[in-house]
Amino acid sequence: MRSSVMLLAGLAWLTLALTVAAAADSGHSHGGGAPVAPPRPSGFDYDPPKPGTYQLPPLAVAADGVALDETGAVRHLSELMGDGITVLSFIYTRCGDICPFGTQLMRDLHEATAEDPELAAGLRLITMSFDPDHDTPEVMAEEAKAFRDDGGRGEKGADWPFLTARDKGELGEILTAYDQRVLTSVNPDGPLAHQLRVYLIDREHRIRNIYSLDFLDPRLVLADIRTLRMEPRRQAAVR
DSSP: OHHHHHHHHHHHHHHHHHHHHHHHHHTOOOSSSSOOOOOOOTTOOSOOOOTTSSOOOOOEEOOOOEEEOTTSOEEEHHHHHTTSEEEEEEEOTTOOSSHHHHHHHHHHHHHHHHTOHHHHHTEEEEEEESOTTTOOHHHHHHHHHHHHOOTTSOOOOSBOOEEBOSSHHHHHHHHHHTTOOEEOOSSTTSOOEEOOOEEEEOTTSEEEEEEOGGGOOHHHHHHHHHHHHTSOOOOOOOO
16 A cells, blocks of 8 residues: 555656646747746736835845755855855655745746846855755756756756755754754655745845745746845845
8 A cells, every 4th residue: 555655656746747847848938039037827816026116124044054965065055155146945856745846946947047147147046955865966966957957958047056964963953044844754765744945045145035835936036036136235244
């Protein structure tokens, strides 16, 4: 019975991943004209506000932490954020539930920046796994290849590393700092219960918005990013 359930879950994840990839490819502009805004996602019956017409108050400091990128190199979150605007998403690759929606949002943003070099230069995307036992650097490299691939078009979007943790101790510190709750299953091969949270971080490494499943609208996130870009630069925070 357990094998049948796991097989069905795996087939569901594969179907969702293929559908997501096809949708992203079909929405990509191949021309050299103005960037094409992402289409309105299903279930979002509103238009985002115009960038710069509203404010995003700081919510908290975006914590630093140690991770491994898909090459196995040790990286610090603060180093990867640099002096740009960052979108940070926590996922795990075996997730057949909500994680694919978070990764699809990141791909939508990456696609948008591939058509807007100025936006790409000032934006960092970070996807980090909270399942280091399974999501090794090699696994994250495969994930990066699947989602960062531009189909051979030679286009480059924003930097988008795929990270994992060196150990659960360092991972726990990061998750606690970002209030990203993850409950480990009794079955080591079972699903991880978690919230889906995507963080918008400004140039001073402050969290300015947190998107849950109900707000994974790339049009809204892009409007928020452009709103932060319009803010005057301040002296970088000492970290």
